[in-house]
Amino acid sequence: MAVQIRGQRMLIGGKWKDSEQIIEVRDPQDNSLIDTVPAATKEEMLHCIEESKEGAKIAAAMPVHERIRVINAAADYIEEYKERYALIISKEGSKTIREAQKEAARCIQTLRISAEEARRINGETLSFDQMPGSENRVGYYYRFPIGIIAAITPFNDPLNLVAHKVGPAIASGNAIIVKPASVTPLSALLLAEAFLHAGLPSKVLSVITGHGSEIGDILVSHPDIRMISFTGGLTAGEDIVRKAGLKKISMELGSNSPVIVLEDADIEDAVESTVSGAFWAAGQNCLGVQRIYIQDRIMAEFQKAFISRTEQYKVGDKQSNQTDMGPLINEKEAIRVEKMVEEAIEKGALLLTGGQRNEAFYTPTVLTNVPKNCKIATEEIFGPVVILYPVADLDEAIEQSNSVDYGLQAGIFTKNIEKAHKAIAKLDVGGIMINDSSDYRIDAMPFGGVKKSGLGREGIKFALQEMTEPKVVCFKLN
Numbered sequence: 001m002a003v004q005i006r007g008q009r010m011l012i013g014g015k016w017k018d019s020e021q022i023i024e025v026r027d028p029q030d031n032s033l034i035d036t037v038p039a040a041t042k043e044e045m046l047h048c049i050e051e052s053k054e055g056a057k058i059a060a061a062m063p064v065h066e067r068i069r070v071i072n073a074a075a076d077y078i079e080e081y082k083e084r085y086a087l088i089i090s091k092e093g094s095k096t097i098r099e100a101q102k103e104a105a106r107c108i109q110t111l112r113i114s115a116e117e118a119r120r121i122n123g124e125t126l127s128f129d130q131m132p133g134s135e136n137r138v139g140y141y142y143r144f145p146i147g148i149i150a151a152i153t154p155f156n157d158p159l160n161l162v163a164h165k166v167g168p169a170i171a172s173g174n175a176i177i178v179k180p181a182s183v184t185p186l187s188a189l190l191l192a193e194a195f196l197h198a199g200l201p202s203k204v205l206s207v208i209t210g211h212g213s214e215i216g217d218i219l220v221s222h223p224d225i226r227m228i229s230f231t232g233g234l235t236a237g238e239d240i241v242r243k244a245g246l247k248k249i250s251m252e253l254g255s256n257s258p259v260i261v262l263e264d265a266d267i268e269d270a271v272e273s274t275v276s277g278a279f280w281a282a283g284q285n286c287l288g289v290q291r292i293y294i295q296d297r298i299m300a301e302f303q304k305a306f307i308s309r310t311e312q313y314k315v316g317d318k319q320s321n322q323t324d325m326g327p328l329i330n331e332k333e334a335i336r337v338e339k340m341v342e343e344a345i346e347k348g349a350l351l352l353t354g355g356q357r358n359e360a361f362y363t364p365t366v367l368t369n370v371p372k373n374c375k376i377a378t379e380e381i382f383g384p385v386v387i388l389y390p391v392a393d394l395d396e397a398i399e400q401s402n403s404v405d406y407g408l409q410a411g412i413f414t415k416n417i418e419k420a421h422k423a424i425a426k427l428d429v430g431g432i433m434i435n436d437s438s439d440y441r442i443d444a445m446p447f448g449g450v451k452k453s454g455l456g457r458e459g460i461k462f463a464l465q466e467m468t469e470p471k472v473v474c475f476k477l478n
Contacts, residue, residue, distance in 0.1 A: 007022070007035065007036045007037075008035055008036065008037045008038075008185075008186060008189055008209075009037075009038060009189075010037065010038045010040060010189070010206075010207055010208050010209045010210075011189065011192045011196075011205065011206055011207045011208075012044065012047065012048045012051060012206050012208060013047075013048065013051025013052070013054075013055065013202065013203045013206060014051075014055075014196070014201070014202025014203050014204075014205075014206075015202070017038065017044070018038055019038030019039055019040055019041065019044060019210075020041075021038070021039035021041075022036040022037065022038060022039055023036065023037050023038070023039045023182050023185070023209060023210070023211070024036055025037060025092055025183070025184075025185065025186055026183075027091055027092065028093070028094060028326075028327045028328065028329050028330050028331075028360045029317070029318055029326060029327050029360070031331075031359075031360075034091050034092055034186070035186060037185045037186070037189070037209040038209055038210070039209070039210045039211060039214070040208050040209060040210035040214070040215050041210075041214065041215070042214060042215060042218055044208070044210075044215075045208060045210070045215040045218045045219060046218060046222075048177055048206050048208050049148065049177070049218075049219075049222055049224055049225065051203050051206065052148045052175045052176075052177055052203060052206055052224075053148065053175075053224055054203050055148075055175035055201075055202070055203030055204045055205075055206075056145070056147045056148050056174060056175040058175075058201045058202075058203060058204055059145065059170065059173050059174055059175050059201070059204045060144070060145050060173045060174075062173060062201065062204075064118055064119065064121075067115075067118045067170055067171055067173065068115045068116075068118050068119065068171075069198075069199075070170065070195065070198045070199055070200050071111050071112075071114050071115040071118070071167060071170060071171060071198070072111070072112065072115045072198075073197070073198030073199065074111055074191075074194040074195045074197070074198040074200070075108045075111035075112050075115070075194075076198075077193075077194040077197050077198060078104065078107060078108050078111070078191075078194050079108050082101070082104045082105065082108070083101075084190075085100075085104040085107070085159060085187070085190055086100040086101040086103070086104045087100070088186050088187055088190055089103055089104065089158060089159055089187050090318050090319065090326075091186075091318075092158065092183070092184045092185075092186050092187065093155055093156070093158055093183075093184045093187075093281075093329065094155075094156070094281055094282045094284055094318075094326050094327055094328055094329050095281050095318065095326065096318045096319075096320075096323045096324065096325065096326050097318060097319050097320070097321060097323075098321060098323075099280065099281055103157060103159055103160050104159060106160045106443060107159045107160040107163045107191070109443055110160055110163040110164055110167055110443045110460065111163055111167050113167070113443055113444050113460045114163075114167030114168055114170070114171045114460050115167075115171065117168070117171055117460045117461050117464055118171035118172070120461070121143050121171075121172060121464060121468060122142075122143075123140055123141040123142035123143060123470065124140060124141065125138075125139070125140045126139050126140055126141060126472070126474075128474060136476060136477045136478075137474055137475065137476050137477065138474075138475050138477065139472065139473045139474035139475055140472075140473055141470045141471060141472045141473065142470070142471055142473070143172075143465075143468040143469065143470055143471070144173075144468060144469060144471050145172050145173035145174040145467065145468055146174060146226040146227055146248065146467060146468060146469055147174060147175070147224070147226040147227075148174065148175045148176070148177065148224055148225050148226055148227075149165070149169045149174050149175070149176045149177070149225070149226065149227045149228075149229060149467060150176075150177050150179070150219050150220060150225045150227070150228045150229070151165035151166065151169070151176055151177065151178045151179070151229045151230075152179045152212075152216075152219070152220075152228065152229070152230045152231070152232065152240075153165065153178065153179070153180050153181060153188065153231055153232075154181050154231050154232045155181040155183050155184040155284075155329050156281055156284040156285060156286075156329075157281075158180065158181065158184035158185075158186075158187035158188060159187040159188070159190070159191060160443075161231055162178055162180060162187065162188045162191050163191060164443070164458055164459075164460075164463065165178065165229045165458075165463070166178065166191060166195070166205065167460060168460050168463035168464045168467055169467055170195075170200065170204065170205070171460070171464060172464050172467045172468050173468075174227075174467055175203065175204050175205070175206075176204070176205055176206070177206045177207075177208060177219065177225075178192075178205070178206065178207045178208070179208055179209075179210070179212070179215065179216070179219055180207065180209065182209065182210070182211055182212070183329055183330065184329075185207075185209045188207050189207055189209070191207075192205055192207045212236075217243060220240050220243050220244050221243045221244060221245055223245065225247060226247050226248065227247055227248035227249070227250070227466070227467060228240060228244055228247060228248070228249050228250070228251075229250045229458075229463075229466075230249070230250070230251045230252070231251075231252045231286075231458075232252075232253070232254075233253065233254060233380075234253045234254060234380075234452055237251045237253045237454070248466060249455055249456070250448075250454075250455060250456035250457075250458065250463070250466050251454040251455045251456065252286060252408075252447070252448055252449070252453070252454045252458060253449070253452060253453055253454045254286045254380045254382070254406065254408070254453065255286055255287065255290075255380060255406040255407070255408030255409065255449060255453050256290050256291065256378065256379065256380050256381075256404045256406045257277075257287055257288060257289055257290050257291070257406075257408060257409055257410060257411075257438035257439070258290070258291045258292070258293060258397075258400070258401035258410050258411075258427075258438065259274055259277070259289050259291070259292045259293070259410065259411040259412070259413070259437060259438050260292075260293045260391075260394065260397040260398070260401065260410070260411070260412040260413070260414075260423065261274075261292060261293070261294045261295065261298070261302060261412075261413045262295050262394060262397075262412070262413060262414040262416070262419060263295040263297045263298050264414055264415045264416055265298070265413035265414055265415070265435075266413065266415075266435070267298060267301060267302055267305060268305070269413070269435070270302070270413040270435075271302065271305045271306050271309050272309065273411075273413075273436055273437040274289045274292055274306070274386070274411075274437050275306065275309045275310055275313070275364075276437065276439075277289035277411070277437030277438060277439040277440075278290070278364070278384065278385075278386040279310070279313055279324070279325050279364045279384045279386075280439060282325050282326060282327060282328050282362070282383065282384050283337075283364075283381065283382065283383045283384035283385060283386075284328060284329060284333075284382050284383065285382075285439055286380075286382075286408060287408060287409050287438055287439035287440075287441060288381075288382075288438075288439055289386055289411070289437055289438050289439060290380070290381055290385070290386060290387065291377075291386075291387050291389060291400075291401070292306075292386060292387070292388050292389065293389050293390075293391045293396075293397040293400055293401060294388060294389070294390055294391065295390075295391060295392070295393065295397075296390050296391065296392055299388075299390040302388075303352070303368070303388055306366065306388065307352050307353050307366055310353055310354070310364045310366055311353055311364075313325055313364045315361060315363060315364070325364065325384065326361075327359070327360035327361045327362075328360050328361070328362060328383060328384075329360070330360055331359050331360045333360070333382075333383065334357050334359070334360045334361065334362045334383070335357070336383075337357075337362050337381065337382075337383030337384075337385060338355075338357045338362065340374075340375050340376040340379075340381060340383075340385070341355055341365060341367070341376065341385060343374055343375060343376070344367060344370050344371070344374040344375075344376045344377070345367075347371045347373065347374055348369060348371055349367045349368070349369050349370040349371065349374065349376075350367065350368050350369040351365070351366075351367060352366040352367065352368055352388070353365065353366050354366060354384070354385075362383060362384055363384070364384045365384060365385040365386070366385075366386055366387075366388060367385065367386070367387045367388070368387065368388045368389070370387045370389075372403075378403075378404050378405070380406065394414075394419050394422060394423065398422075398423060398426045398427060401427055402426075402427065402428045405451050405452045406449065406451055406452050406453045407427075407428045407429045407430065407449050407450040407451040407452075407453050408429060408430055408431070408438075408448075408449035408453040408454070409429055409430060409431040409432065409433065409438045409439070409440075409441075409449070410423075410427050410429045410431075410432050410433070410438050411432070411433040411434075411436055411437050411438040411440070412427075412432065412433075412434055412435075413435050414434075414435070420434050428450055428451065429449065429450065429453075430446075430447070430448045430449040430450055430453065430454075430457075431445070431446075431447070443459065443460065444459060444460060444461065445459050446458075446459045446461075446462040447459045447462075448462075
């Protein structure tokens with residue numbers, strides 16, 4: 001199915017706007033032009049913030065039942081046109097059509113959860129008489145919206161990660177400005193279309209497209225922005241923190257996720273889960289499996305099965321239902337991954353399979369014997385590469401898992417409940433999946449990491465807490 005090139009507009013203050021400059025949106029598979037979007041100017045960003053100040057007042061005044069209705073209506077719209085949404089996700093990004101269909105379905109779920117959680121933004125009564133002299137005081141606290149939220153989103157989940165910020169923001173009565181990745185802006189604009197169709201009041205939601213170098217600093221540093229919700233790389237995250245000023249910050253900054261496979265594990269299940277976890281969306285997944293620590297006794301068996309399953313992975317046309325993996329987001333990223341693998345091999349790593357690049361495509365790649373002084377051993381690969389390490393026991397696996405500066409999620413395969421609980425207690429991560437890949441996630445759970453993997457938690461209920469503040473009310477009685 002061809003996508004019509006008609007020139008999309010950005011949404012500012014409830015109105016669709018053009019701009020003098022444009023950004024081309026290209027399919028990473030063949031570099032063909034899909035569409036164009038405006039490249040917003042600094043002045044347009046400032047105008048967007050001014051419109052959002054009024055939007056924050058409108059959003060705060062929306063009754064909860066109306067927030068619920070609007071969010072559910074947006075989810076209904078996406079469900080009605082989910083094949084269109086999946087097509088755009090796949091065309092502008094790296095996902096195969098099957099992966100894109102799953103993302104569209106998750107976006108619908110994310111919005112439905114947001115609508116439900118809008119009902120549960122509750123406070124509680126406080127016992128003021130616990131303090132001597134306050135026997136004649138009663139009161140409570142409730143949560144109120146903070147104002148304008150800036151959402152900066154990445155390319156790898158261009159619809160659902162936007163929904164993870166927009167859904168809770170609207171549910172909690174805030175205005176939100178979305179700055180999507182410039183390589184994948186179309187999905188975010190489609191989400192805005194759903195909310196406008198649902199009857200979201202003007203100025204509550206803006207989606208402004210443009211280059212971060214032009215509009216990013218204004219968005220993150222403006223004093224009227226009360227919270228930044230950022231998903232992206234560590235370097236960009238650290239830069240935002242330096243520039244943000246006094247405001248709330250929520251950040252998911254990636255990882256180098258470990259999975260431990262002990263000798264009592266179901267090897268077939270572990271292989272299937274970790275191959276999928278390593279190569280989903282061409283490995284461009286913050287939760288993707290990057291390091292696998294396998295107990296010595298089963299190393300040879302696991303490695304053989306893992307390579308066999310990896311080599312069955314079908315790489316090719318994203319729009320084919322037979323394809324397991326498409327290209328990286330662009331050739332530049334594929335070259336970056338290629339260089340990281342080459343560095344590791346030059347320093348003594350053994351290439352077990354893969355390691356071939358064709359423009360933006362990079363074959364699913366498995367390495368072993370990777371020295372610790374390689375970038376690929378300690379940094380986030382964000383590509384279809386996984387490293388296998390033998391370990392003597394669980395203690396060594398935990399020590400090695402914790403040896404990097406990231407700590408988003410981890411996985412462990414074992415039938416021993418005591419060993420599972422030891423891993424739960426000792427692994428420095430924000431989440432641990434037992435008998436599952438590190439990349440397992442549902443949209444309702446708290447999601448975030450420790451160390452350089454980020455600040456705060458996403459997941460609808462938990463994002464709502466970040467996007468509201470408690471206000472204490474106390475009555476002094478006569």
